[in-house]
Every structure is written in structure tokens, then in C-alpha cells.
């Protein structure tokens with residue numbers, strides 16, 4: 001399927017586009033590459049027409065940021081965000097669908113749940129690839145029939161939320177491994193928006209560099225070519241952090257930022273074939289552990305390994321004492 005869109009203005013972080021004949025304005029999003037512009041255009045179209053959208057892309061590609069852009073363009077006020085990878089199945093169920101008072105030990109009061117609380121606004125469900133099959137089945141029902149059944153209740157309630165899903169996992173791969181329900185996958189397949197990794201959109205690197213550094217700084221000539229050679233496993237988040245580091249390293253006094261100030265390690269820079277399997281594993285474990293706010297249960301779920309395995313890896317890589 002194709003989409004008709006035209007960029008009217010694209011300066012700094014203000015993007016004006018005409019998408020399918022309608023003018024839209026997006027602030028706070030830097031996008032110069034055709035693939036990112038197309039992803040934004042599709043986001044605008046789907047958010048106006050579909051009840052559910054799925055934002056897919058590696059960690060740090062900007063899924064949450066695109067969600068904020070969708071919200072901006074839509075003018076809908078309400079938005080509730082839930083990280084589905086950071087909770088146990090029971091807690092998540094009650095968080096999303098609500099519960100009746102007394103339906104389980106901690107249910108001291110009734111709870112409406114995120115679907116109902118979102119009202120006519122958005123419900124942003126992050127890390128849906130981490131949901132259990134049972135949670136996925138309930139999610140499918142909520143999307144398909146626009147109704148939810150609170151834990152401990154026999155009565156289904158209608159909801160009006162627009163659901164934005166996000167994942168950094170490959171849902172096709174998860175589905176073929178039986179870890180993501182196919183029925184749910186087929187329901188959202190048509191409304192998937194892929195955010196390309198930063199290494200596949202070099203046009204955005206320079207624009208993001210300018211955006212994150214501000215107008216005060218100048219860069220020496222080797223900086224941009226080196227940034228373009230880097231493969232950005234952490235995507236835009238990694239670039240943002242590298243720019244922050246460079247600014248600090250320049251002690252806010254030097255106006256000229258040189259490549260070494262970015263602190264991008266030679267090992268990462270020389271690309272992954274120089275890394276050992278242990279290096280890669282350490283990176284993955286450390287990244288998940290940080291994202292799960294150092295919670296061992298959430299991290300073990302996010303990585304799909306038992307707690308004991310995670311524990312020994314955290315010890316091995318000195319991530320805990």
C-alpha cells in the first residue's frame with residue numbers, strides 16, 4: 001500500500017507535512033530520512049483511522065517518541081502508558097483490565113484499569129513482546145471486541161481507548177516460536193509501523209547531532225564521517241547519550257568538539273565481529289537490567305531466562321556484587 005505525503009517544512013525539530021491531503025505539524029521529532037518520514041506519515045494516517053497501531057523497532061529507535069507525536073497530532077487529551085514487560089501476569093492483568101474489590105489478596109479497593117481510564121484517549125502498551133500468552137489472549141479480546149472484563153468480575157465493560165502497542169522484539173520470530181499468539185499478530189499485522197534502525201537512515205544522523213548539541217557547538221571534520229560509520233546498536237538513544245558525553249568532555253568551554261570526546265569505544269566502533277560472545281551477552285544483560293530498573297524478576301522475564309540463570313550472569317559480569 002502506498003501513502004501520499006509531502007514535506008512542507010522540516011527545520012530543526014519542527015516538521016510540517018501534508019499527509020493524504022491534510023496538513024499536520026509535529027514538534028520534537030527530527031526526521032530527514034525518507035523512511036522515517038514515511039513511518040511518521042503512516043502513524044498519522046493510522047492514528048486517525050485505526051483502533052490499534054503497533055510500533056516496532058529496535059531499542060532507542062523512537063517508538064515512544066512517535067507515540068507522543070501521534071498524540072500531538074490527534075489532539076486527544078488522555079494518554080495512559082503501561083510497560084507490559086515490567087510486571088507479573090496478575091499485576092498486569094489488573095493494571096490493564098481492572099479488578100473488583102476483594103478479587104485477590106491485595107485488591108483492597110476496586111480498580112477501573114487502564115483501558116477504561118484512558119477513556120477517549122490513548123493507551124500506550126510498551127514491550128508487548130514480553131506479555132504471557134494468557135495476557136495476549138485477553139489483550140486480543142480487548143482490541144477485537146472493545147471490551148474488558150475486570151479480574152473477579154463476570155461483567156464485561158466497553159472501552160473507547162485507541163491502543164498503541166510497541167515492541168523492540170521481532171513479532172514474526174516470536175510468533176513462529178510460539179511465544180506470541182498468531183491470532184493477536186494477525187489482528188495487528190496490518191497496522192504495524194516499522195521504525196528503521198539509525199544505521200539505516202544516515203540522513204538523520206547529522207540532523208539529530210545538531211538537534212541534540214544545540215547551536216553553540218562546532219564539530220571537527222572527522223566527527224560526522226565517524227558517526228556515519230558507527231552502527232548504533234542503541235540507535236537514537238545511544239547518539240543522544242554520546243552527544244551529551246561529548247558536551248561534557250568539551251567542559252562546556254571548548255566550542256570545537258572532536259571525535260574522541262564522544263567516547264564511542266573502539267570496540268563498538270570497529271563493529272561487532274570483533275566482539276566476543278561474552279561481550280555481546282554482557283551488553284544484552286546490562287541493557288535489560290537497566291531498562292527493568294535493576295529488578296531481577298522483570299529482567300529475567302524480559303530476557304526469557306530463569307532468575308537463577310540471570311543471577312549467575314549478573315555475577316559473572318560484575319553487574320551485582
Ligand SMILES: Nc1ncnc2c1ncn2[C@@H]1O[C@H](COP(=O)(O)OP(=O)(O)OP(=O)(O)O)[C@@H](O)[C@H]1O
Nearest residue numbers: 028029030058059060061062063064065168236237
Ligand atoms: N527522531 C527523533 N528525534 C528526536 N529525538 C529522538 C528521535 N528518536 C528518538 N529520540 C530520542 O531518543 C531517545 C530514545 O527514544 P524512545 O524512548 O522513543 O525509544 P524507544 O524506541 O521507545 O526505545 P525502547 O525500545 O528502548 O523503549 C528518547 O530520548 C527520544 O526522545
Ligand SMILES: [Mg+2]
Nearest residue numbers: 063064126166
Ligand atoms: Mg520505549
